[in-house]
Amino acid sequence: MQAWWNQLALVSQIFYGLALFFSVFFLWQMIAGFMGLDGDAASDVSDGGGAAGLDHHDVVEASQAFKILSLRSIITFFTLFFWGSALYTTGGMFIGKSMGISFLWGLAGMPPMAGIFYGMGKLTESGTKNVQSCKGCSGTVYLNIPENGAGEIKVTINGVSEHVGAVSAGGEALSAGTSVRVVEVVDQTLVKVERIVK
DSSP: OHHHHHTSOHHHHHHHHHHHHHHHHHHHHHHHHHHTOOTTTTTSOOOOTTOTTOOHHHHHHHHHHGGGGSHHHHHHHHHHHHHHHHHHHHTTOOHHHHHHHHHHHHHHHHHHHHHHHHHHHHHHHHHHOOGGGGTTOEEEEEEOBOTTSEEEEEEEETTEEEEEEEEETTOOOBOTTOEEEEEEEEETTEEEEEEOOO
16 A cells, blocks of 8 residues: 555645545535434525515525535535546546546536435434424524515424424514524424514
8 A cells, every 4th residue: 555655646645635535524424414413504505585475495495406505515526526636647647637527527426415415304304303392492593584484493303403494473584593482383394483582
């Protein structure tokens, strides 16, 4: 292994090093997805201010459309890009050409991986979420709740952090990050909330 590594060109060593670096994060995201951990929440687009007039399902679909820009997709891109560049340059391909082809591989891998992570989230959600038990629970607004419209909150249900569609009980607009309390469960996908006045 040492001899193989030493005979590599410096650029190939750099590519392999970066490929391994991003692979660690990629594997962690896969494990987090299977375990239902919310490792992507901080990086997903959370501004739902333009969702006035849409129902909860429209808001959720709109938020998922931006998954392609999430941290998971970026990690997927660089993992594929650097592995491709490392393998192509090791095989003797010109660095510019190898990076160009690897760039396309990275782009091609982003949509399917976004879909896989979304699917894993749905499987985890279906096995853990029991919205009926969250009445009275406190949480925070995740996607802006427009006036007389639907958004999304982040709330802990049975010890698991979940995203649930939400509307304001009083019809007021609630921005992302606002502390709220669940006052009514409409159905398995939608609750009514009120602002927590501190």
